[in-house]
Amino acid sequence: MVINLDIQEIIKTFRKNGYKVTAQRLAICKFILSRKDHPSAEQIYQGLSNEYPTISLGTIYKTLHLLKELGLVQELGFNEGSIRYDPDMELHINMVCSKCGKIYDYKAANVKELWNVIISDLGIKPKGQRIDIYYECEDCK
């Protein structure tokens, strides 16, 4: 399973928590789910400006914070000051191209196993994790 969320589930989560379902919120969610490279707020804004010419960056940030609060996306802060949004909350590796900045998720069966070995050695209960690998992607080679 590449994406562990669908729009119906998101709508349910909104309603269950007392948040309204608006066209803008749905558009932002769909956009993040439709892209596999973890867009920034600005990229979401650009990507939606055709369909929603009056949407504002403020709304996008507010929605992203809401999604984070509901546990539907993970924020990935980077050095260049940008924050990227990843809708995949399961354990995975972020493959980050150090040239173009695109990020793809890598999920292999054994990553989870190996990770569990490390965690059990640590003897603590992690609340979350983040694993990045920086490399040069095919397009940038």
Next chain:
Amino acid sequence: MVINLDIQEIIKTFRKNGYKVTAQRLAICKFILSRKDHPSAEQIYQGLSNEYPTISLGTIYKTLHLLKELGLVQELGFNEGSIRYDPDMELHINMVCSKCGKIYDYKAANVKELWNVIISDLGIKPKGQRIDIYYECEDCK
């Protein structure tokens, strides 16, 4: 080996690359090496303001960029907009307290082994990596 750098080595690296060795640069390096919790630029500034009352944030940022360029520290960007600086360039896990924000390095013999298994499965040559675990530290429990 917890810290793989000492001041002498840093001075050599500066000179070798044609950069001058100044009191401010040394103070910043010593400060980062002396702390195990990966301070932010602001924390370095506060920590040095007694010894160097006229030091500026600009100088600290410039020095940190220089250290990064020379491969002496790693920048860790976080969601809250802050960047933290880690002088340990070897493979390790950043243990990040999600409450107080302190970061400690965790190095275990088997982490490197397990990591190598993952890398060889991927079939690519990583330029670097970052592994975070978010948890609640002893002080915050």
Next chain:
DNA sequence: GTAACTGCAAACGCTTTGCACTCCC
């Protein structure tokens, strides 16, 4: 109907830049 949401613009905080003065080599 009303409380929550949107869009806009102003404010904010961290980081970068420009420039005159200073100091290492």
Next chain:
DNA sequence: GGGAGTGCAAAGCGTTTGCAGTTAC
């Protein structure tokens, strides 16, 4: 002595906030 480095202040940029108008329920 000269060029690199520092300190200061202003500018930059992504993000947050406040508020009047709008919309979901």
